[in-house]
Amino acid sequence: MAETVGDYLLERLRDWGVEQVFAYPGDGINGIVASFGKADNQPRFVQTRHEEMAAFSAVGYAKFSGKVGVCMATSGPGAIHLLNGLYDAKLDHVPVVAIVGQTARSAMGGSYQQEVDLQPLYKDVASEYLVEVNVAEQLPNALDRAIRTAMAKRAPTALIIPTDLQEEEYSPPKHVFKQVPSSPPSVPHPVVIPPDDELEHAADVLNAGEKVAILVGQGARNAAAEVRELAELTGAGVAKALLGKDVLPDDLPYVTGSIGLLGTRPSYELMRDCDTLLIVGSNFPYTQFLPEFGKARAVQIDIDGGMIGMRYPTEVNLVGEAKGTLRALLPMVRRKEDRAWRDKIESNVAGWWEVMEKQAMLDADPVNPMRVVWELSERIPENAIVTADSGSSTNWYARDLKFRGRMRGSLSGTLATMGPGVPYAIGAKFAAPDRPVIALVGDGAMQMNGLAELLTIRRYYQLWTDPRLVVCVFHNNDLNQVTWELRAMSGSPKFEESQALPEFSYAEFARSAGFEAVAVDSPDQLGTAWDRALAADRPALLDVRCDPEVPPIPPHATFEQMKSMTEAVLKGDPHAWHLMVQGAKTKAEELLPH
Known part of the structure; x- marks a missing residue:
């Protein structure tokens, strides 16, 4: 044939x-x-x-x-x-x-x-x-x-x-005019390194700084060791763009966590107070979370010259692969003996994790969504892969989940589309069939397309040497991120017709599909539920009934955001009293001394 x-x-x-x-x-x-x-x-x-x-x-x-x-x-x-x-x-x-x-x-x-x-x-x-x-x-x-x-x-x-x-018979290209041959499959991996004079200029900026901050994105993933060495030399703190959350583990005392609206207070303060900024492999777009213009000298490293110098007025732009560029730069950087800046960063980070734990343990009706991720952090295997969907649950992935060991994680970072959490997890299992995968997904995304893909998981999970794929559904019957955006950005109360979701038992559906399924409606059940899911011999789903009024408050809520929230309440938000109580309790844990 x-x-x-x-x-x-x-x-x-x-x-x-x-x-x-x-x-x-x-x-x-x-x-x-x-x-x-x-x-x-x-x-x-x-x-x-x-x-x-x-x-x-x-x-x-x-x-x-x-x-x-x-x-x-x-x-x-x-x-x-x-x-x-x-x-x-x-x-x-x-x-x-x-x-x-x-x-x-x-x-x-x-x-x-x-x-x-x-x-x-x-x-x-x-x-x-x-x-x-x-x-x-x-x-x-x-x-x-x-x-x-x-x-x-x-x-x-x-x-x-x-x-x-x-369906036609295949015939290869011939050695004639207007036909084009091809080479055997291979992809070259060139290591691009900037010239010495540009590296020296960058080193001069870093050496002159007294309060150095580093921002890493996904482009720094192959340079984790070099970023750590540079942070030790300069006494810098390291903030992570959302796509770079897995570049460095969160158990390093100078890693301030995520940056931006979904970020942490230590990252906000790191950028606010630094005098020198190094950006490695990141195209983080929100300049209001970077240092004030003119306050910090900045250096950027990126493999793509077309994406460099776009977000902040950088003094030195190094076009090169992160690992090779940092290796060439490190011998030119002097160790800073004064560690006061580093000590302040580490103190802020330690205090922040205490705040995160206290916020996660606050009572809610019925379950505090922050606690869902906090309890996972206590148990997650060090080789796990985590996928997150777009929605309010993304806040808890960004802030509350402590990455450690060889953990990997990602989400739709720039498009921020709903729906990729479960299919990303499927792709992750085919990429690493010997590693556990956890998908953190809102109920809106599950109703949009995640439910159907549980059938895809059921069909293929026996191909994976480690069958564990855990889908955690934040079940609050609300398109929650948009609800909070309505309140905080436009001062509008929640509009039930657009925001409320039909009630559905995700656990029952998953159980019918052959999953280990656990329904959780009390915070005391969370730890046991995670233990059960992570010990299962097949895919599992946690259906956690969460309080939609726990606010995803950014690390630096602006006056305009607070004003809009108040206006939303005054205009008759259907859950006004409860959301104000939950917001006050959550913010109090951050602002009050313990």
């Missing part, structure tokens, strides 16, 4: 080391689906419940494996559904390749069923590389370039393959 274009596509993916394709079938990719059958499902076709979830799973896989994630969908609606996940990859700089079908070439331009002009549709999201393959000889070069570009640019790319071409 002759090898088809679909057959060769899978062969080339195997050559690249691709072990699974997250996908949903449709007649626009029937030729490729048939090839999976002929290839004994190698690479594995991982069937999600929706194409958007396939893209999110590919993003999660890429984030936690360091390899390219591959997703696939049919023409028309399937290709459209991939877009949100692909934009998540684009904005968080994640290598993902999308393979999408298209109507037969003979029907193109004829308003055929499911014919969508995919090139302009995908032009923005796959701007680094997008190609429609129209003859077999195109395929090797097109696929190889899509993968290489995704890895080199840390971006999504896309391949469009018409359905009739997928």
Whole structure:
């Protein structure tokens, strides 16, 4: 039997080391689906419940494996559904390749069923590389370039393959004009280091500073040891952008935790009081949480020259890979003997963790959501992977969860879309099947798409050497983050018609799907529930009834935010008294001495 274009596509993916394709079938990719059958499902076709979830799973896989994630969908609606996940990859700089079908070439331009002009549709999201393959000889070069570009640019790319071409006999490119060969699969990993004079300038700035702060993002992940060494030399505190939460563990006494609206008070004070700032691998956008303009001299290190110097008026911009650049910089940095600045940072951090514990232990109705994550922190394995969804639960992931050991974690950092928590966890399990994975998800995200993906987990969990995948649902029957944004940003009371969610038992649904399922409606049950879930021999779900009126108060609530909150209450918020009591209790633990 002759090898088809679909057959060769899978062969080339195997050559690249691709072990699974997250996908949903449709007649626009029937030729490729048939090839999976002929290839004994190698690479594995991982069937999600929706194409958007396939893209999110590919993003999660890429984030936690360091390899390219591959997703696939049919023409028309399937290709459209991939877009949100692909934009998540684009904005968080994640290598993902999308393979999408298209109507037969003979029907193109004829308003055929499911014919969508995919090139302009995908032009923005796959701007680094997008190609429609129209003859077999195109395929090797097109696929190889899509993968290489995704890895080199840390971006999504896309391949469009018409359905009739997928079933045609494959013929390789020839040694003739207008045909383009390709090299064997490989991705070079150059180490880019800035020139010595720029490194010396950066060292001069750091050496002159008396109160040094370091901000790390996901681009610093391969340079954790070097960041620690630099922090020891300079006496700096280290704050973490949300995508860089797993760069350094939180048990280091000078790590101030997350920064920004979802961040900590020690990170806010670190930036407020420093005179020198080093940014490593981060494109953190909220300048109001960085030092006042003109107050601090700043240095930035980033692999992408197009993303550097965008967020703060940096004096020295070092375009280079974080690990290599820091290694070259370290010998030029002098140790600071005066440790008063470091002592102050460590005192602030220690005090903050005490405040976090006291806030987590406050009574609520029925369960304080902060305590959900605090109890997890006490028990989480040191090799766990944590995924978080977008919503008020993200605050507790950012502030209350102590990373330690080899823990990894991520979320939709820049797009901040709802829905990736569970599919990210699925991607994480395929990336690291021997590690436990925990997904922290609000009930809004679970109702949006997380429930269906529990079926995907049930289908594939026996492939994983460690079957533990724990989904924790913050069950408060409220689209809670938006409710708080209404109150704090626009001074509007909660609008029940848009914010209230229908009541549902996530535990019962999960139990029916074969999960270990625990319903929690009392804080005293939390510890036992986490122990049970983390000891289970199969995936588990915690359905925790949380108080929606526990406020996600930022580390520095502005006067305008407090004024808007008061206006919301005065306008008749349906839970005014309870939210004021919970807010006062929570803030008091931060402000009052103990």
